[in-house]
Amino acid sequence: MRPPKQHAAKTKDDIASAEAQIVELSKRIEFYLTEYSIELLAAKVKNGEFVVPPYQRSFTWEDDRKSRFIESVLLGLPIPFLFFWEMPNGKLEIVDGSQRLRTIAEFVHDDFRLGELESLTKLSSFTFAELPESRKRKINNRSIRGIVLNEHADEQARFDLFERINTGSKIANHAEVRRGALAGDFMSLIIELAVDPRLKTLAPVSTKDEKERGREDLVTRLFAYGDGLQGYKDRPAEFLFGYVKGMNERVAADPNLIQEYRRQFDQVMSFVERVFPYGFRKTQTAKATPRARFEAIAIGTRLALNDDPTLHNAQNIDVQRWLDSDEFKRVTGSDGANAVARLRERIGFVQQRLLGN
Structure with a gap:
């Protein structure tokens, strides 16, 4: 049996911060x-x-x-x-x-x-x-x-309430709620890209996740986390909801953004297909894609390509040696996976390895 995890004693600042959040x-x-x-x-x-x-x-x-x-x-x-x-x-x-x-x-x-x-x-x-x-x-x-x-309860408050009431039920998950509640051109782009044949091959999901729009969630995370984690407070559902809502508004003001985000998606899929032996999967025969692993590879790749466009045509990039490392397994583990520090760590790991650091 794994020994219980040790936690540091809470400081006065920790307690005050928690109270302020409540x-x-x-x-x-x-x-x-x-x-x-x-x-x-x-x-x-x-x-x-x-x-x-x-x-x-x-x-x-x-x-x-x-x-x-x-x-x-x-x-x-x-x-x-x-x-x-x-x-x-x-x-x-x-x-x-x-x-x-x-x-x-x-x-x-x-x-x-x-x-x-x-x-x-x-x-x-x-x-x-x-x-x-x-x-x-x-x-x-x-x-x-x-x-x-009352009428002052915002969309996020209603979303939170619906999600908490229906936790564990068959009604609607986060991706399904975003799809229905946040109709707009950017949401339509996410829905379109989620059925891209390359993504289906590179990121297999279970039948259950397929029905619950799991790939829409992956595409949303690729864009949202890749655009920056400012304002992220270790609550993915709230962050992603606010991101898609904001992007719908941005795209309404500047429709050219749709082509830019489609281009970035295409670049990530093409690069991962060419460079990563198993795509986002752990093994060649894996039937599911761990979310933390997808975030590390997809977003790390997106940021690395933005930092160094010459990577698009680079040859002989060896990723397998660090994909098999204990360090990569650690940063993509499930323990505290949604904490912002862990999220930055796994994304940065892939980004820096691709940049040769």
Whole structure:
């Protein structure tokens, strides 16, 4: 068994810095509690009073899950809180709960027919319209609680909330949320480059990562970390979200940037394909690409090519000797991989080796 890692005692400055960070980030979360009846929730969904963010629209429950949820409502079981953001126009954006709300509206207004129920077996195959009036009223009168973030909660605060609520679920990961929430020309470029045949060959990913847009995340990191880590606070999701949002705005003002970033991507892929025996993989037959290894090679290569353009045509570059070294294995290890110091260390390692330092 590996001995427990030793940590230095926290200094007064460490404690003060941690406390300041808590205060800073908690200021973004201001909210109030609310409670809506089923009848009102269904009506608001039908009338478009709730706004479903793009990153949630493609995630729909199958009929069995809808039926199970309605059964829970009928049984009077506790329903998880709904989370909203109060938009400047007064409408409520659904931060979490869109499937529950859409299922409620579908059942109450659209004649959704229940499937086979586990407990209320005699209600299997019923629609709302087929229930007696007394039961309809009881269902409509049932209430569900909600939490409403006020309009000052920024995109990052809503993104954080959605991600934390859905940790470990099948709903949406960081790359999927960025794709939906940050529509723009730069995001479109990331989506385009993520399916580049060279990247697919050089950076294989698991079936799960493929479905969860893992290569979009890799392309985003190539650009974001390669452009500099100013403002990075050991929280990759927040940094990448802010980067893509800012780049969408920059590209809107200067469309020529798209060609420049596409050119840099092409240069990195061509160089890695020519120089690195296994691309971003550990071995020739590897079926997945460690993220820290990709960051080291891809971003280190990008920065080295920017520093010395003659590398594009350089011959006989021997990278295998240091790819196999204990030092490279250490800097691309998983321990503290998201810490900014470790990130700079692994990127700088490859950059300096390619530059001959």
